[in-house]
Amino acid sequence: MGTVASTAVGERTGPLDRLRALHAEGRLAGAYDEVPGLLAELAAAGNPAGPPAPDLVRAGQLLARLDPEQVLREHPGTDTFSVAVTGHSTLSGLKAPLTAELARHGMLLKLHEGDYDSWYRDLQDTGSELYASGADLALCVLDSEIVFDELPHPWLVDDVERVTVAKLALIRQLAERYVTHGGGTLVLNTVPLLRSRLRSLVDSRSRARLGVVWREFNAGLLRLAAEHDRVHVVDLDPLIASSGPVNEPRLAAYAKVHLGEELLAGYAREAGHLARALRGRTKKVLVVDLDNTLWDGILGDDGPDGIAAATTYRGEAFGRFQKAVGQIGAQGVLLAVCSKNDIEPVRDVLRDHPDMVLRDGDFVQVVANWDPKDSNLLAIARKLNLGVDSFVFADDSPFECGLVARSLPGVAVVRLDEEPALHIERLLADGWFDLRELTAEDRARATQYRTEAARQDLMESAGSMEEYLAELGVEVTLSPVADHEIARVSQVTLRTNQFNLTTERLQQADVRARRDSDDGLVLAIRSADRFGDNGLVGVVLVSGVGADGGWHIDNMLLSCRVFARGIEEACLAAVLREAGERGAGAVHARYRPTAKNHRVRTLYPSVGFAETGEDEDGTVSFRHDLTGEQLPTPPAHVRLTADFGRPAS
Template identity: 65%
Template sequence: MRETVTAPATPKAPGADEPHGPGPGPQPGRTGAADRLRALAADGRIAAEYPAVPALLAELSQGDDAFAALQRAGRLLAREDPGAIHALHPGAAPATVAITGHGTLDALTAPLTAEFARHGIPLTTLTGDHDAWQRDLQDTASPLYRPGTDLALCLLDDRIVFGELPVPWGPEDAARAVAAKLALLERLAGHYAEHGTGTLVLNTLPLLRRHLHQLVDHRSRTELSFLWREFNAGILRLAVRHPRLHVVDLEPLIADGGPVRDSRLAAYAQVHLGEELLSRYAREIGHLARTLRGRAKKVLVVDLDNTLWDGILGDDGPDGIAAATTYRGEAFGAFQRTVRQLGSQGVLLAVCSKNDREPVLAVLRDHPDMALREADFVRINADWQPKDGNLRDIAARLNLGVDSFVFADDSPFECGLVASSLPAVSVVRLDEEPALHIDKLLADGWFDVRELTAEDRLRAGQYRSEAERQGLLDTTGSFEEYLHALGVRVELSPVRDHEIARVAQITLRTNQFNLTTRRLQQADVRRLLASPGHLVLAVRSRDRFGDNGVVGAVFARREGDVLHVDNTLLSCRVFARGIEQSVFAALLAHARDTGARTARASYRPTAKNHRVRDFYPSLGFATVTAGGAAPDDAAPDGAEVFFEHALEELPERPGHVHVDARFS
């Protein structure tokens, strides 16, 4: 296999070095972004100034020529060494992607490099030999199985079937061939699930007219069409059975793009998938990589005027705006329904609008056109303050970082302002054409997760209940009185089967109260649950205002008379309620009662978990030593710190918390 190292990125604003005066504000400029990227490459400054790269790529991703522009950018970035980038910027954790397949796939490297760089991930690609996919999947010594390979891409096309058919052939021959190929893929996926350490990615296969129309009768064409769809459905079902497998469905990508391939390149160079389709595929793989690293966004913040409805409320009044009944209004209504659909799946919705608050609330409560209502939003900031400041306010009130935010607005000025002052926010630049709002919002899969959990569906309601808790806090004399009145109840016990997806999600998405930032997939959680001596504990909480569900997890293992705590995590929604202290009081008591003499733990500092650096010392752990390699997302000066507890004097459980702890 050939190894290609490719380049990095973490966010910085578009035009961050340009002055902001009065006028239209920062504008997306694809030509300017390309020129700036070429200048960085020419001066050899990409590695040193990598924070500019994602913003430049974000500009290039706008417009009809986005995929071609990103391909060109990817070729520049592919010259950089991810190891050198990581050495300069420890927060830019490199990824390794092994690529195998049936046809010639050289054109995939550049768009993959660009798409990964958009999400702050330097990339090393390992490209296999032509048509070696079956051998690569069978051989555990191939780079697909190499430790440290994050994604193993096996990119297939229709030739794996039609290239093996006899001449002449009929639907019955195709049926036998696809059944054999599906059985082969099932075996190979199972083999990878058993021996691989990364995520295997397969894809559905396009059915081309040139094959379908070799059958001259309509009945045979119909038979081939439905057996091909059953073949693709079978490939998709493999992902349900194998947790280390992901399947990219090429059909929607083909529907949105151009032809599947160029027939001349397919005939002469064995390029069976075209450059634009490969670029769209690369974008999906970039989204997958971001998801696997726990970087899914949590909050969608939307503007109102000419974003959720047609018109300007302050000028036109409630009777002059529309989200239904007119041609343009219907397009805005469709956008509202899409936003609400996202909200129903755990995406937190908020408003950031330059408007007077009371008229906005009146529209959201009573206007007949609205698909979105006041109750759909966890926060409504409608005032005349700068929008970057309002986004900071929303983040503070939700106890989330702005890097969890997506901001959608039709104003180039507001989009430029937010991109410049809050580069961690992902900006969706809408425009005057509301029919395109949905496509622009969904283009980058900002909210993608591997699996939706019950907690996801309840998240918005849980955040809204925070207002009731805040009301209780405001009416009590002290924080201690508030905690006693809250009535916190905690359940600590081994993770149940239906909670595995949620616990894996916590390891991926929790950054603040995450002592080691070790990320786990569902298969990893299952493996630990099945391992003798391991404790994989779910932390569940509720109080007088409702059930918070699974809010944390503890990973530990017993070796003789030593309890090793591998990681501790807690959702930011339930900070400062005594939950974490109660959990450890129960855990350490159980360890001592079952013969342990020592508990050991560690803390790996990152840019986001600094607030828990003193967590273990606060429970009576003594610092043993500091050192070792920093984690991938560690702060530059972050070295792992090790702690030990003699289990002689255990921490006290906070008196206001009721704990139900079971360890088997």
């Protein structure tokens, strides 16, 4: 993070002051690379159990005044994210928090705002800006007036039921229309029932029935997300529980602001989490401290008998936090420990202490020493073959949190404090691990990483890399993706950065469309070895199958868990041989460089592709003529099964 811009603004050094100074001096666009770090500080200062910090929204007001094109001129590599907004009520309060939420996740918002109460027209008309903008997200913000505006006066619960049933059918129809004709993800929301509407019924039996009808309406909205890959529904109930009233009655009456500023800020935070997931920026690893983080007390000072995660009031709060961490770990997030302690006492506690919910085997790495924590995080990343930007670091020490935030800005830092009852809220507030859909591979990930230790032992005992690979017994299956694997393939494209030849991100609908096209192949790569099944670890995307111009490998991706085992060479050899047997004149491929995929720059040349050109953005084109002497053979240590037929459902 940079220093204060100018002495002209005095001694103010807070993150919001820094942003204001940069804006006043006309340098905010030029310093846009500082923005995520400054916003992270503002977000950390908020109440974890409540709406986003007010200063974060104020920062969004400054950022919303920037011209996105000016930011891109200053920082051409900035990731832009396009959002179209439509709805029933006045939604001007959404722009600032949405700008801030995307910016703190490294994305520059390009916003398309619809007219007041244009939601039906925008979704119905495929020529509207909602469709034409090509937005990544289409936010259709709903409120209770879409129902109550259509009720007679006076109204009965029967009237509400009739309107909600019809409205749900209409929204379902419009959602299907958007999924068919739109290019992004449609975001809907559950609709709050205002207390004033409920209390306008004088008998408790009618109120109870209205509650049932309204919940059935919202349940129907939530089910739309399960029915369509590109529909997401934000449940507003948890946001209302933490942010307070749905709206301010005077603004609702006079300005048609039916959802208040705090609720819209919470909604923007959820939209930011979704945008981050769609860009493949979901975090993969949670690294936690131990003393006053997983347990109450300091092991080195108090000894094993002096720490607690149960049996005391404070201890029980730490025990609840351990359960929350374990819950995350059970869903595919890798858990690791980074603690300033001696390793043997730590292992003894994790193995034998009666209070512990989490045990040694729940962590893929346990690092306890007296080295700086930023260097320990780098060591953990090397062990896991992951970038530190996939890490979340939770610690109660302001010093350690500050050190990691400054030296490793890609790490999401969760600053825990002296109140353990808030640890869970602080950890979960920013949805760092949010996914569109959890897969079987996610649930098995921790086990797969733990077996990596056995592979490392085999490698260290082998006389050479060739001997290690021969003893490893690598088995690879390459075949078209089946229906139940589509979510996993989409996830691979979203989350893989190192072995990703073009970094094209695909949603589930995109994968399905490619799989079902007449001239395309979506080939899933599955691997196993003597230590177990690695599951679906990669994908090859091919187009132009059967076309005169030859096959095109649009992208190839492989999980970092299976690097350097010959899997990629074996799969490319199979694709080239299949293309030749089907009469393709050539196979074309591209490599687009990023900050993380440099190690695969030479992949295509290594299997006989010739370079044919390079674009201004650095994208390199390749061609393989499929002549016999150029066709590669799979590495001898890989047992490959390739099937290019249509997949079974």
